[in-house]
Structures are given as structure tokens and as C-alpha cells.
């Protein structure tokens with residue numbers, strides 16, 4: 008199985024990388040810091056793990072990074088558009104529009120550039136999972152920029168499903184996952200000001216917020232179900248999966 012994962016230096020992307028490598032997949036990744044397994048477990052994964060350091064917010068650099076990391080790939084069984092940033096939890100009217108531009112570049116437009124490159128290169132891709140969030144539909148107070156960007160990710164998958172008829176694309180909300188993204192939400196954000204984060208604080212350390220590896224394994228388990236039971240271009244939240 009040939010897989011490309013964006014943002015596999017930490018959190019869910021790293022959990023997915025580890026779980027896929029253990030299943031015998033060949034994994035390629037894009038991130039700024041690089042996948043730590045490349046150095047930590049060098050002997051084990053040298054031939055099957057390859058990554059390229061790139062800032063996905065720098066859209067012009069993405070095609071070159073793809074050319075390099077996919078130079079020997081003839082097809083992809085799975086592309087996981089996972090890299091994402093949260094931004095600050097704050098009222099939207101106090102959020103600088105330039106911060107939103109950056110957030111959109113990483114969370115939305117980088118995904119478009121990657122899909123465009125794959126179409127242009129005629130590299131067959133079987134399945135695309137764009138990591139979305141419950142925030143794409145909840146629109147809770149303070150989550151403005153992130154919510155808007157994840158709603159756009161959902162729509163991006165819908166639109167590209169028309170343009171990539173041979174590929175099955177889905178936006179997927181993984182539920183709460185105990186990653187570095189939660190350090191800020193559960194640590195720095197005041198639930199008095201932003202009540203929606205209380206649920207996250209309560210969930211941390213419980214089964215309601217699994218580890219990245221557990222969330223990754225759950226995603227890998229449901230991949231065939233998503234492809235078989237849901238139309239390409241849709242959005243599914245793991246918490247509402249039939």
C-alpha cells in the first residue's frame with residue numbers, strides 16, 4: 008500500500024504513519040519538522056518511510072516537494088490530507104484577517120495545490136481522506152477561523168469529487184484526539200470565556216479522547232467502509248458513523 012500523509016511529524020499524522028508502517032505500507036510524508044520515526048526507528052523503516060520538509064503555508068514550494076517525495080511512486084492507494092493548524096480561539100471580529108489567510112493556506116489551499124498536482128501528473132489515487140473536524144459544522148463561539156477552514160475542507164472534497172471521478176474522496180472528522188493541538192485547547196483556553204472547550208478538558212485522559220495511534224487505527228479500520236458505503240465527496244464524523 009502506497010500512502011502520502013501531510014503533517015506526519017506529530018499527532019494524528021504520526022499515529023497514522025506508525026500504524027500504516029506496522030501494516031507493511033510504504034509511507035511518504037510532508038511536514039516542516041519531518042517524521043520522527045525516520046530518525047528514531049531508522050533501521051526498521053529506512054526503506055519504507057520517506058519524507059520531505061516543506062512549509063505547506065508556502066504554496067509555491069509544494070509542487071517541488073511532491074516531485075521529490077513521490078519521485079518513485081506510480082500510484083497512491085491513499086492520500087491523507089491531515090496537516091492543519093488551529094489558530095487562536097477568539098471572537099472572529101478580533102481575529103486578524105492575515106492570520107486567517109495563513110490558516111486557510113495550510114488547512115485548505117495546500118490541499119488544493121496537492122490535488123491539482125496529482126491531477127496534472129496523472130498519478131492515480133485510489134482514496135483521499137481530508138481530515139476535517141466537528142468544528143466544520145458546530146460553529147462554536149471562538150472557533151471562527153478554524154471552523155470556516157474545516158467547512159471549506161468539506162466543500163473542497165465535494166467539489167474535487169466531480170473533478171476526480173476515479174478517486175474516492177471524503178472529509179473525515181476523527182473525533183477528539185489527544186495530540187499537541189489539545190495542549191493549547193485544554194491548557195490555555197478559558198472555558199469561562201469559551202464554554203465549548205469544557206467538553207475537551209473533561210474528555211482529556213479518558214476514553215473519549217483516544218491517543219493518536221488509537222484514532223489512526225480506527226480510521227484505517229473504517230477506510231473500506233467509507234469507500235463502499237458513502238458517496239465520494241461527502242463528510243463523515245466518526246462519532247456518527249452508521
Ligand SMILES: NC(=O)c1ccc[n+]([C@@H]2O[C@H](COP(=O)([O-])OP(=O)(O)OC[C@H]3O[C@@H](n4cnc5c(N)ncnc54)[C@H](OP(=O)(O)O)[C@@H]3O)[C@@H](O)[C@H]2O)c1
Pocket residue numbers: 013014015016017018019020037038039040041061062063064089090091092113138139140141180181182183184185186187188189
Ligand atoms: N486533535 C484533535 O482532537 C482533532 C480533532 C479534529 C480534527 N483534528 C485535525 O487533525 C489534523 C491533525 O492535527 P493534530 O491534532 O494531530 O495536531 P498536531 O499534533 O498539531 O499536528 C499537526 C500536523 O500538521 C503539520 N503542519 C501544521 N502546519 C504546517 C505547515 N505550515 N506546513 C507543513 N505541515 C504543517 C504539523 O507538522 P509541522 O509542525 O512539522 O509542520 C503536524 O504534523 C488537523 O487537520 C486537525 O485540524 C484534530
